[in-house]
Structures are given as C-alpha cells and as structure tokens.
C-alpha cells in the first residue's frame with residue numbers, strides 16, 4: 162500500500178471487527194525529532210496474547226491471522242522499512258497500535274488521502290464514535306464525531322447525504338488549515 | 348467546528364428531513380463494500396467513495412453505503428454486495444469506480460443488476476476457460 166491513510170483504514174477496520182464502539186486515531190508529525198507517529202486506539206475485545214507476536218509476522222498468513230488483520234503484518238513491515246517500530250498494546254479492554262516512523266525516511270509513504278479514509282470510516286460505520294487528532298508542529302486539528310452528533314441532535318445518523326457532505330468539507334478545511342493551505346485532498 | 352451556527356442549523360434541518368424520508372420509506376437499499384486488507388489493497392476505498400458520491404449526486408435518499416470486513420474471496424476483491432428488500436442479494440466482484448457508475452445507473456436506479464460484473468458471471472467465465 163502506497164499511502165499511510167490506507168494503512169490507517171485497514172487497521173481501524175481491525176478495530177471495528179474487534180467490536181470497538183470507539184476509535185481514536187492520532188497523528189503526530191514531529192519534525193524537530195524527525196518522527197511521524199500514527200496511533201490507533203480502540204475499545205474492542207483485544208488481540209489474544211498467543212497471537213500478538215504472530216500477527217506482525219508477514220509470513221504467517223493463515224486464515225487465522227487474516228481475521229486479526231494481515232494489516233498488522235504490513236504495518237510492521239512498514240515500520241521496519243522506515244527506521245521505525247510498531248508497538249502493540251492489547252488487553253481485553255482494547256488495543257492500542259502505534260506506528261513510529263522516521264519522518265524524513267525516503268521509503269515513508271505520504272499520508273495520502275486521509276479525508277477519504279475518515280469519511281468512509283465515519284459514514285460507513287455510523288455506530289462507531291471516532292476521534293481524529295492530527296498534530297503538525299504547533300498546529301492541531303481535532304475531529305470528533307460525538308461533538309458532531311451533539312450538534313445534529315440525538316438519533317441523526319452520520320451517513321445521511323447532507324451530513325456526509327458537511328463532514329467532507331469540515332475535514333478538508335481542517336486539514337488544509339493544518340498545513341497552511343496545502344491541498345490535502347490528493 | 349468551523350461552520351457558523353446558522354449553517355449548522357441548515358444542515359440539521361436537511362438531515363432531519365432526510366431521516367424522516369428514510370423512516371417513511373422503510374427499509375431501503377443497502378450497499379456493502381468489503382474492506383479487508385486485500386479489499387483495500389485492491390482499491391475498495393475509491394470504489395466505496397464513488398458509490399457515496401453517485402448517491403449524493405443523484406439524491407438517492409433511501410440508499411445507504413456501509414463497509415464490512417473480510418468477505419472471504421480475496422481474488423475477487425474489491426467486492427460489493429447490494430441488498431434490496433425482498434430480493435436476492437447481488438454480489439459484484441473486481442469493482443472499479445467506472446463500474447460503480449454503471450451499477451448505480453442500471454441497478455440502483457432502474458432495478459436491473461449488471462450481470463457482467465457479478466460473481467456468477469465471473470465464475471461461469473472461469474469454468475468455461
């Protein structure tokens with residue numbers, strides 16, 4: 162996969178399959194320390210201890226691991242390629258996956274279309290609450306579906322067409338602000 | 348949130364109308380896109396997005412697009428299932444954004460599934476090789 166936003170989509174899909182009702186996605190771009198950090202935290206049922214080591218092994222691709230997510234093996238490979246590391250912290254109360262990459266590494270894929278990824282997650286799984294935090298230097302962008310729900314009123318699902326349109330605009334604007342007007346949509 | 352209160356009120360109003368419409372119509376069409384690793388790698392994201400866009404563009408109020416995980420047929424990804432009330436499910440395979448436009452126009456709007464994109468067609472083709 163050639164976009165970090167696709168890795169994120171994939172890993173969050175794991176969270177959803179683990180029964181999560183809440184997922185927090187955090188991105189920190191720390192140029193001073195040359196770190197690109199992606200963290201995904203959920204309240205799903207967690208990865209069984211016996212599997213934790215196996216899931217990051219790209220050669221261990223039986224049907225069993227696929228359920229947990231071949232995505233973790235890909236993420237682990239990505240971390241290796243970009244002078245970084247993958248940290249998985251999982252219990253029955255949830256899982257936190259952190260991918261730490263060298264920001265300037267030549268093999269680090271671009272973040273890619275994070276707006277599409279978030280839009281599909283938020284609208285494609287309307288029962289899950291999402292928080293997205295993206296920090297770049299001193300700037301920060303936060304998107305929180307709970308806030309959105311409280312503005313829209315109880316019982317209004319986020320996958321209604323007019324709401325989707327609104328979410329897309331909101332994300333595009335927020336992210337382009339973060340990067341000083343750079344187009345974040347390609 | 349960046350929008351003004353007034354604009355949000357507008358969106359809220361529109362959303363409530365859409366919701367009311369959905370409720371009146373009862374169960375609508377559900378489009379389910381497989382988003383397992385292999386689906387994503389095969390291009391499921393642009394496919395799903397195209398569905399969302401087409402449905403918005405055509406103002407189809409009673410259609411929802413949702414995602415699911417592994418459907419179990421890697422080699423046919425991206426896979427999309429269309430559920431219509433009281434009809435058999437239709438499974439589309441090896442989807443692309445271009446195919447989506449046709450499926451929306453012919454199947455979702457006019458009720459005629461696009462057979463050449465379905466799993467049945469694909470399997471037949473392979474059996475006859």
Ligand code: FES
Pocket residue numbers: 227383384385386416417418419420421422424
């Ligand atoms: S892993 Fe490919 S369809 Fe499930």
